[in-house]
Amino acid sequence: MRLTFPHMGTLFIPLKALFTGLGCDVVVPPPTSKRTLEIGVKHCPEFACLPLKISVGNLSEALDLGADTVIMAGGVGPCRFGFYGELQKEILLDMGYDFRMVVIDPPQGRARHILESFKSLFPAVTLSQALHAARLAWSKIVAIDRLESLANRSRALERERGAVSAALGRALEAVDAAETVEGVWQACEDGLAAIDSLVDADKAEYAAGSLVRVAVVGEIYVVLEPFANHCVERKLGELGVIVERPLSISHWLKLNVLLDFLNMSGGFRPGELARPYLGHTVGGHGRETVASAVKYGRQGYDGVIQVAPFTCMPEIVAESVLHRVSKDHGIASMSLVVDEQTGEAGVVTRLEAFVDMIRRRRLAYGAVSQRLTAKNAMCYYD
Numbered sequence: 001m002r003l004t005f006p007h008m009g010t011l012f013i014p015l016k017a018l019f020t021g022l023g024c025d026v027v028v029p030p031p032t033s034k035r036t037l038e039i040g041v042k043h044c045p046e047f048a049c050l051p052l053k054i055s056v057g058n059l060s061e062a063l064d065l066g067a068d069t070v071i072m073a074g075g076v077g078p079c080r081f082g083f084y085g086e087l088q089k090e091i092l093l094d095m096g097y098d099f100r101m102v103v104i105d106p107p108q109g110r111a112r113h114i115l116e117s118f119k120s121l122f123p124a125v126t127l128s129q130a131l132h133a134a135r136l137a138w139s140k141i142v143a144i145d146r147l148e149s150l151a152n153r154s155r156a157l158e159r160e161r162g163a164v165s166a167a168l169g170r171a172l173e174a175v176d177a178a179e180t181v182e183g184v185w186q187a188c189e190d191g192l193a194a195i196d197s198l199v200d201a202d203k204a205e206y207a208a209g210s211l212v213r214v215a216v217v218g219e220i221y222v223v224l225e226p227f228a229n230h231c232v233e234r235k236l237g238e239l240g241v242i243v244e245r246p247l248s249i250s251h252w253l254k255l256n257v258l259l260d261f262l263n264m265s266g267g268f269r270p271g272e273l274a275r276p277y278l279g280h281t282v283g284g285h286g287r288e289t290v291a292s293a294v295k296y297g298r299q300g301y302d303g304v305i306q307v308a309p310f311t312c313m314p315e316i317v318a319e320s321v322l323h324r325v326s327k328d329h330g331i332a333s334m335s336l337v338v339d340e341q342t343g344e345a346g347v348v349t350r351l352e353a354f355v356d357m358i359r360r361r362r363l364a365y366g367a368v369s370q371r372l373t374a375k376n377a378m379c380y381y382d
């Protein structure tokens with residue numbers, strides 16, 4: 001079996017470790033590129049959302065490299081994601097590929113379904129082999145999240161433009177190459193130290209606590225896939241912004257697989273935070289987007305940037321209430337909607353304008369925490 005899956009940021013690193021550990025020959029699609037997108041755009045319906053177009057391009061490129069089995073996550077809820085697997089299969093069959101498609105649906109408390117899917121795929125794998133592969137993959141997920149999170153907080157303070165991103169790239173390569181859990185931890189620690197060493201902690205802005213802090217939220221695919229979001233985290237960091245990204249692979253897996261597997265919610269309750277603005281789930285990560293904006297507003301962040309694919313229903317709903325969240329919590333918000341027509345220059349201009357607006361607001365009214373205590377602060381947002 002030559003197995004493949006679509007890209008979503010660095011997700012290929014743990015998936016490769018998992019499936020290789022289960023005895024598969026893994027074909028990782030080539031990095032997402034303009035060509036990948038062109039394949040998707042050519043073969044998908046025009047109004048399909050961007051993640052579908054890019055993932056069809058990824059799978060086509062992997063099938064061209066000899067993959068014969070496609071693994072795809074399934075979904076439930078009101079958005080189109082639940083239909084993706086079937087749609088991708090039909091599109092790729094129309095393109096003339098011969099392959100097997102396996103869609104793994106969220107367990108929703110019924111662990112048996114997911115175990116049966118895995119058993120049918122890997123009948124000869126023993127339990128200890130599966131646990132070993134899962135442990136290695138999980139360690140890579142945790143390492144990637146730690147590295148990316150530190151890089152997002154460090155770019156604003158790097159001595160040399162681009163140095164943190166380069167160190168992050170090297171660290172991710174080392175995590176990818178590690179074959180044991182100990183090797184992964186070592187690669188992670190080395191990477192964290194390398195990123196740390198590039199930071200100028202004496203920078204005046206840092207010392208004065210005046211660096212702008214922005215959270216990047218939105219639809220999980222475009223949040224995690226730099227090709228789709230035009231490297232928004234890196235661009236913000238290089239504009240001198242401390243970036244926080246609540247969505248990560250480990251967060252998604254904990255919420256949608258592990259806790260779902262056990263039918264539990266864990267400590268994260270987006271429903272409670274979002275309730276004053278959005279009283280029910282709207283599919284995708286729409287409710288999480290609103291909840292995160294509330295959370296970072298309460299924590300005194302300067303801004304929240306929602307990234308979403310054009311025509312993404314859950315994020316359209318979230319966007320409609322973000323303005324109220326912004327007014328109530330004194331956090332600036334911006335929605336960056338992307339599709340295949342989105343140009344790099346337009347994204348850069350909007351990010352620069354957003355950060356400039358926050359800096360001017362800070363100069364005029366002080367940091368968010370000060371503004372919220374001032375009686376006349378809210379008039380600025382009205």
Ligand code: SF4
Binds near residue numbers: 049283309314315
């Ligand atoms: S969440 Fe949005 S982008 Fe993702 S599948 Fe649903 S509609 Fe498409």
